[in-house]
Amino acid sequence: MTDNVGIPSRCWCGKGIVTYVSKTEENPYKKFFRCEIGLKRKKEQHLFKWVDEALLDEIQRMHEQQSSMAEEIEYLRSSLKKTVEEAVIEHKKSGDVGLIGSILTILYLWIKS
Secondary structure, eight states: OOOOSSSOOBOTTSOBEEEEEOOSSSSTTOEEEEETTTTTOTTSOOOEEEHHHHHHHHHHHHHHHHHHHHHHHHHHHHHHHHHHHHHHHHHHHHTOHHHHHHHHHHHHHHHHO
8 A cells, every 4th residue: 555666556645646637837647646635635644646656666577576477477387397297207117108108298298389
């Protein structure tokens, strides 16, 4: 709630956020997020954030999440491959190769998709 990263949903005071359009000469027609009571109580530090900055923050946050998920997926694939290889070696020793071949084929197709 007090975190000012990305697209805000609430101010620290608990009030909702409204989108406004600037009417100043410095930022004509530029959109911004503002706490519902922040316009009335300008001396208090209620939430204010430019929409374009919020969107850039949100894109960056999503990119970081996607990168983290990609790393996790790669780690899981590597772990799965190692586990399967160990199972194949174990089953080769026991002579039960038919079942393992089928499992390997399914896992290979799943990893490639």
